[in-house]
Amino acid sequence: MFMRPIYLLPLMLVSFSLFARSGCKEENNKSAKLMEESTKLKITVGSSIFAATLYNNASATAFKAQLPMTIEMSELNDNEKFFALPENLPTNASNPGTIQAGDIMLYGNSTLVLFYKSFPTSYNYTRLGKIANPSGLAAALGSGGVTVTFEID
CATH class of the missing domain: 1.20.5 (Single alpha-helices involved in coiled-coils or other helix-helix interfaces)
Structure with missing residues (x-):
């Protein structure tokens, strides 16, 4: 029973x-x-062009409203370029665990970050988009500051 x-x-x-x-x-x-x-994005670094996709979220929508933009991005940690945006964006930060080369993210509420190397992280970011094929991205970005153009494709 x-x-x-x-x-x-x-x-x-x-x-x-x-x-x-x-x-x-x-x-x-x-x-x-x-x-x-989601919205397709064109990222130009010198003579190199990278196709990206913006995520369908409030942060990416607010970022899209600021495009097109040509900015001088600074080097950090030999794996990313960053730029302080003129306006705060909405955030939904979380820890991705691993950053992938080609990730486009927001640190805090106003720092745009373009990653060109993959690595584990303990930091929180808001996802904005992703470069479809980041091969050649590190070489195009170089080791110092660089001019990058983000525009709708």
Whole structure:
């Protein structure tokens, strides 16, 4: 009599696990769809042009409203370029765990950051966008300050 509930418990756990995973897959598909509907961006560094996509969030929308912009970005930590934007943007910062080369992020509420190397991080950032193919980005940006143009493509 007590044996039946014990046999049902593993079955219930497996069923719940499958149900939970199907929800994650659906959420991932929604995220991918948002990326497809997002704004395309052109980033120019010297004679190099990089295609990027802005995320579909309030921060990226506010950033987009400031475009086009040509700015002088400064070097930091041999892995990123940064620029203090003239206006604060809305934030939704979180720790990405790992920064990927080509990530375009906001540090605080007004520091635009363009990463050209991948590395683990403990800092919080708001995601703005991503360069589709960052190969050649580090070479184009160089080791010091650099002029970068962001515009809608």
